[in-house]
Amino acid sequence: MPSFISIQHLTKSYSKGKNTVTPLQNLSLEVPQGEFLALMGPSGSGKTTLLNMIAGIDSPSSGELIVDDRDISKLSRAEITRWRASHVGYIFQLYHLVPILSAYENVELPLLLTKMSRSQRKERILAALDLVGLSDRANHRPSELSGGQEQRVAIARAIVHDPGLLVADEPTGDLDRESADSILQLLNTLADEHDKTIVMVTHDPKAAAAAHRTLHLEKGQLIEQGAVSSSTQNAAS
Numbered sequence: 001m002p003s004f005i006s007i008q009h010l011t012k013s014y015s016k017g018k019n020t021v022t023p024l025q026n027l028s029l030e031v032p033q034g035e036f037l038a039l040m041g042p043s044g045s046g047k048t049t050l051l052n053m054i055a056g057i058d059s060p061s062s063g064e065l066i067v068d069d070r071d072i073s074k075l076s077r078a079e080i081t082r083w084r085a086s087h088v089g090y091i092f093q094l095y096h097l098v099p100i101l102s103a104y105e106n107v108e109l110p111l112l113l114t115k116m117s118r119s120q121r122k123e124r125i126l127a128a129l130d131l132v133g134l135s136d137r138a139n140h141r142p143s144e145l146s147g148g149q150e151q152r153v154a155i156a157r158a159i160v161h162d163p164g165l166l167v168a169d170e171p172t173g174d175l176d177r178e179s180a181d182s183i184l185q186l187l188n189t190l191a192d193e194h195d196k197t198i199v200m201v202t203h204d205p206k207a208a209a210a211a212h213r214t215l216h217l218e219k220g221q222l223i224e225q226g227a228v229s230s231s232t233q234n235a236a237s
């Protein structure tokens with residue numbers, strides 16, 4: 001099966017004063033469509049940097065970055081903004097819901113950027129809320145929801161425009177174990193039954209274990225779980 005994400009020899013450097021920081025160095029990665037991939041690694045190892053590259057939020061210094069058959073490192077700023085809006089869904093640790101809007105209205109936000117009619121939007125929003133198990137909370141505001149429910153609304157918002165790729169940065173970092181497990185189950189369902197390709201950054205080994213595969217970032221390179229050195233495990237714990 002061709003890869004949904006194909007990264008070849010990707011390097012990312014930042015200038016910091018007189019110094020250069022290179023969180024990702026000559027990194028290569030293949031992710032098949034429908035895979036739920038977890039990224040782990042010590043703080044500062046470049047996990048968020050890699051996630052931002054894959055999601056088209058930041059661009060590589062060098063290397064090839066193909067997502068869904070497109071080399072997104074070669075797109076202009078306007079093209080990448082358009083690409084992101086239709087191809088990527090974002091899930092954050094702290095949900096980033098708009099407090100004065102209902103769950104329904106929060107989920108509607110990505111669709112307001114499209115030419116969809118109100119009735120088309122309604123159909124999509126109700127389907128997304130149904131998929132995350134929150135049909136009965138459509139009119140509730142975030143403050144009237146539990147943390148787990150807020151994250152479900154955020155996931156409904158991330159999938160409502162039907163992107164192929166979901167990126168999640170510590171999606172269970174603010175949740176108790178039970179809520180975290182049900183969010184991880186939902187992410188598995190999205191990969192297994194809805195063919196979403198999911199890349200999740202996490203510090204939580206239990207969250208990583210729920211994914212199909214876990215990779216560790218070490219010295220700007222990716223290492224399969226099992227091949228990770230004890231020094232990295234100590235640093236990550």
Ligand SMILES: Nc1ncnc2c1ncn2[C@@H]1O[C@H](COP(=O)(O)OP(=O)(O)OP(=O)(O)O)[C@@H](O)[C@H]1O
Pocket residue numbers: 014015016021023041042043044045046047048049050
């Ligand atoms: N915009 C930027 N400008 C300069 N340096 C940056 C920038 N973004 C990230 N870095 C540096 O790149 C390195 C990797 O950062 P990154 O946030 O990707 O790590 P991380 O593994 O996600 O860490 P954490 O687990 O703490 O979130 C760090 O040394 C960071 O200071």
